[in-house]
Amino acid sequence: MAPPRVLIGQFMHETNTFSIQKTGTDAFARVLLHEGPAMVSALRGTNSETAGFLAVAEAEGWTVVPSVAAIATPAGPVTAEAWDRLGLAIARTAAAEGPFDGVLLALHGAMVTELDDDAEGALLAAVREAVGPDVPVGVTLDLHANVSDRMAELSSVLCPYRTYPHVDMAEAGERCARLIGDAMAGRTRPRTGGARRALAEGFDHGRTDAGPMLEALASAAKAESRPGILATSVCAGFSSADIAFMGPSVAVSYDAGVAGAEAAARAIAESLMDFCVEARAHQGNTYLTPDAAAARAKVHESGAHEAGAAKPMVIADYADNPGGGAYGDATGLLKAMLDAGLRNACFGAMVDGEAAAALHAAGEGATVTLAVGGKVDPRFGGDPLTLTGTVERLTDGRFVCDGPMWRGIAKSFGPSGVLRVGGVRVLIVTNSMQITDVQQFRHAGIDPAAMATVGLKSMQHFRAAYQPLADEVLVCDTGALCSPDVRNRPFRKLRRPIWPLDPDA
Structure with missing residues (x-):
């Protein structure tokens, strides 16, 4: 047979x-x-x-x-x-x-x-x-x-x-x-x-x-x-x-x-x-504002981490998760981290092909001033940030995942670069992708485990690779397209009544 x-x-x-x-x-x-x-x-x-x-x-x-x-x-x-x-x-x-x-x-x-x-x-x-x-x-x-x-x-x-x-x-x-x-x-x-x-x-x-x-x-x-x-x-x-x-x-x-x-x-x-x-009302996450999350990261950085004893604090931008269809260019959390004066932090990935191309045009070691993020639809996640920093690393964006989720699968951010602004290394990429794997940072010369603060764009998938590295995980809502309050979405086709849009459903 x-x-x-x-x-x-x-x-x-x-x-x-x-x-x-x-x-x-x-x-x-x-x-x-x-x-x-x-x-x-x-x-x-x-x-x-x-x-x-x-x-x-x-x-x-x-x-x-x-x-x-x-x-x-x-x-x-x-x-x-x-x-x-x-x-x-x-x-x-x-x-x-x-x-x-x-x-x-x-x-x-x-x-x-x-x-x-x-x-x-x-x-x-x-x-x-x-x-x-x-x-x-x-x-x-x-x-x-x-x-x-x-x-x-x-x-x-x-x-x-x-x-x-x-x-x-x-x-x-x-x-x-x-x-x-x-x-x-x-x-x-x-x-x-x-x-x-x-x-x-x-x-x-x-x-x-x-x-x-x-x-x-x-x-x-x-x-x-x-x-x-x-x-x-x-x-x-x-x-x-x-x-x-x-x-x-x-x-x-x-x-x-x-x-x-x-x-x-x-x-x-x-x-x-x-x-x-x-169980419909159960909510496992507590959603912080970007400023509140950055303030807690500053306290963390100023404390035990300086003695080399602490793991990083990981801050997830839940609302700007490319893995849920958000644009990946919300600027709220990055602005809060910069305003807080963090000295040993990384942030990624900011999806901005225009800015990534500018980094490649300038070359490694150059000092540049450019607009970053907020370009697709600033209503969701804020306006572009004008940043001045040093082009620390340029890459083709290619890496192979080695974490629990996509183990063995090759992926690419496209042309990418790291812009160091004060104490924050910003990973700027061309292709939209949520953070799920440590190789997404490491391929660009950033070791998340060596940071005091890791800001990343993801809802939950990051936890598989980053929770074991973290001293603490915070989740924030930047008001981007995947903001967790479903009641704010302008539904037209969804069957009604339905909870939680209609509380008595």
Whole structure:
């Protein structure tokens, strides 16, 4: 008997519909874009969903047909051109190179295109049209997926990450592939159903280092021991998407061949969403103003760190997180750090290709005066800062991640440089990317562990690599596009009433 033929593909984008920056094919090319066999060689052995698919496929002897692997930094809607060029390329491969015994797709779950608010649902519909209704289709998702009814209906199994910071991407891929392997062998007949509530937020934004998400995941794991329950998927949702079905959800994949499994799956999903309603107000972070955070950093720097005994204080600019679609050029925290007179600090990454080009034009060692940040939309995060400093380091922006999240994956900030302003080293980059890995600073000659203060742009993912380095972690709200108060977002398509926009929902 010939080994099973399995199509694999990866097309991922977390779309902030409030961003004015659309996401074209070039945005994917700047982060990760491989086609055909190149995606296999580039991602095998990394902490990625595709690597997880490959590990199981190669162990089981399946014939893998690779299509596309594409990831872009969160921003505005994916263009129709990028959707056709990359997303539909997966469906075209499915149609041209079939038949297939199974399909494995790494999707985000919160992609919006110019054509469809439910991009993953549209992609699954196109793939289903090519492979037919009976071929098992397994999908990995980000923990922050907005799971539509169409996504659940067209997927055999859904397997989101179970960690935030996301350190289990390869593990999620392996879990998904094993479930599809069971289906291809005829051991199960997987189906998926889900539930949601009138909630725009829940599960404490999905944090898995503390809080209600841990309790929900423990209940989900326990539920999977019940007969016929294959996977229980808890997703916190992505609240920067103005779409009707945005919000936390639970999807349960079950074996349709087991009596009572469908009813049990429905009850599990509803119970977990009831818990989400009960815990909806839990807030794990305390959000400081930039000035308050910088003042605490000054006290920290003036104290034990001078004796060489303390670890850095890490300050995260939650609101200007490029990983949530913010522009990465908010200036509030940097201004506060400079105003506080910090003497041993770094800050990054400030996304400003114009300023990065000016640093390269001036050359290392030059003294320059230039406007930094605040150029995309100053309404969110403040006006540009005029800074005078020394060009301390220039780089091409390339590095290979070695931290828990993206281990082994090569990335690039594009042309980048370090501008030293007083005691603060400012990493200025061309390509938008949140801070998740220490190599993002180290490739530019900055050792975060040697700093008294590390200011960075990220919500939660930084914790995987930076929490172990830190004496203390602070989180601040600079008023940028991902400001944590969802009530300030101008929703038009979101279903109403919904909590917390409508407190009585």
